[in-house]
Amino acid sequence: MNDSNRGAHWENVYRTKGEREVSWFQETPASSLEFIRSAGATRHSALVDIGGGASRLVDALVAEGYEAVTVVDLSESALAAARARLGPTAAGVTWIVADVTKWKPVQRYDVWHDRAAFHFLTDAADRTAYVECLREALRPGGHAIIATFALDGPERCSGLPVIRYDAASLGEVLGDAFNLVETRRHDHHTPMGSTQRFQFSVFCRV
Numbered sequence: 001m002n003d004s005n006r007g008a009h010w011e012n013v014y015r016t017k018g019e020r021e022v023s024w025f026q027e028t029p030a031s032s033l034e035f036i037r038s039a040g041a042t043r044h045s046a047l048v049d050i051g052g053g054a055s056r057l058v059d060a061l062v063a064e065g066y067e068a069v070t071v072v073d074l075s076e077s078a079l080a081a082a083r084a085r086l087g088p089t090a091a092g093v094t095w096i097v098a099d100v101t102k103w104k105p106v107q108r109y110d111v112w113h114d115r116a117a118f119h120f121l122t123d124a125a126d127r128t129a130y131v132e133c134l135r136e137a138l139r140p141g142g143h144a145i146i147a148t149f150a151l152d153g154p155e156r157c158s159g160l161p162v163i164r165y166d167a168a169s170l171g172e173v174l175g176d177a178f179n180l181v182e183t184r185r186h187d188h189h190t191p192m193g194s195t196q197r198f199q200f201s202v203f204c205r206v
Contacts, residue, residue, distance in 0.1 A: 006074060006099060006120075007074045007075070007099060009158075009159075009160070010053075010073075010074045010075040010078065011074070011075050011076070011077055013075070013158060014053065014054060014075045014077040014078040014081065015077045019054050019081070020191045021191070022158070022191075023157065023158070023190040023191070023192060023194070023196065024055075024115075024116055024157075024188070024190075025190070025191050026055070026056060026188070027056065028056070028060070029055065029056060029057040029060060029115070031147075031184075031186050031200055032057050032113060032115055032145070032147070033057070033060055033061075033064075035113075035145045035182075035200060035202055036061075036111055036113060036145065038182070038202070039110075039111050039143035039145065039202065040143075041066070041110060041111050043064075043065040043066050043067050044067060044068065045066070045068065045110040045111060046068040046070070046107065046108070046109045046110050046111075047061065047066060047068065047069050047070065047109065047110065047111045047113065048069075048070040048071075048072060048105075048109045048111070048112055048113065048137065049061075049069070049070070049071045049072065049113045049114075050072050050100050050112065050113065050114040050117050050118075051072070051073055051074075051100070051114060051115070051116065051117025052071035052072065052073050052078075052079075052082070052113075053073045053075060053078035053079070053082070054078045054079075054081040054082050054085075055082070055115070056085075057113070057115070058071050058082055058086065058093060059082075059085065059086060062086065062089050062092065062093065067092070069092075069093050069094070070093070070094040070095075070096060070109070071093060071094070071095055071096070072096045072098055072100060072103060073096075073097065073098075074097070074098070074099050075097070076097045079095045079097060082095075083095060100117065100129075100130055100133055101121070101126045101129035101130055101133070102129070103133055104133075104136075105133065105136055105137040107137075108137060108138065108139040108142070109137050109138055109139065109142060110138075110139060110142045110143070111142060111143050111144075111145065112134060112137060112138050112142065112143070112144040112145065112146075113145045114144075114145070114146045114147065115147040116147060116148065116149075116157070116198075118130060118146055118148055118170075119148035119149050119157075119162040119163055119164065119165065120157070120160055120162055121163070122161055122162070122163055127173055131173065131174055131175060134174070134178075135177055135205075138205045139205065140205050140206065141204065141205060142204070142205045143181065143202055143203065143204055143205070144174070144178060144202070144203045144204075144205065145200065145201075145202050146170060146200075146201055146203070147186070147198050147199065147200045147201075148162075148163075148164065148165045148170065148198065148199060149162055149164045149165070149196065149197065149198060149199075150164060150165070150166065150185055150197040150198055150199040151164050151165070151166050151169075151199075152164075152197050153196055153197040153198060153199075154196055154197075165199060165201075166183075166199055167180055167183035167199065167201040170199075170201050171201070171203070174203060176206070177205060177206050178203035178204065178205060178206065179203060179204045179206060180201060180202070180203055181202040181203060181204050182201070182202045183199060183200065183201040183202070184199070184200050184201075185197065185198070185199055185200075186198040186199070186200055
């Protein structure tokens with residue numbers, strides 16, 4: 001899927017479905033918050049949530065006092081929903097409508113968080129572009145938290161094929177600039193009552 005088709009797909013999803021009508025909805029993103037804290041993030045750390053969409057992670061980060069949060073997503077509708085939900089506090093967040101495979105970050109971040117965006121990149125060129133963006137965006141010593149479907153997780157999501165990973169296969173894609181710090185499996189219980197098996201892996205930028 002090229003970037004224009006990818007953008008159109010996710011715009012349609014967020015325009016036609018409520019937040020509890022998508023399988024990835026979480027009332028409380030507990031695992032993501034735990035990994036961000038364990039990465040040593042402080043309230044002054046620069047954090048970027050890739051493919052954040054209408055996720056409630058940004059709400060939790062703002063509530064915990066993080067002052068430099070950026071959310072990047074393909075869908076303007078998704079980001080608009082998150083901004084509306086946050087109300088006046090949304091002004092303290094940086095919102096960027098962009099495809100991560102095309103995005104040119106203008107600053108460096110201490111923590112890169114991606115829950116379920118990377119596994120949609122089934123084209124090798126897109127994965128290469130993602131890694132290049134990650135290398136550019138994350139400062140040396142910074143942490144990348146990447147969650148994907150596990151090897152025994154779903155093969156498709158939102159009508160699209162995905163690539164499933166464990167920490168070793170994900171590390172191979174990221175390359176030598178990233179050292180694995182921690183990995184953990186996670187069972188996500190969808191609003192529809194099913195269970196999706198994820199893996200969370202944390203890498204340190206060399």
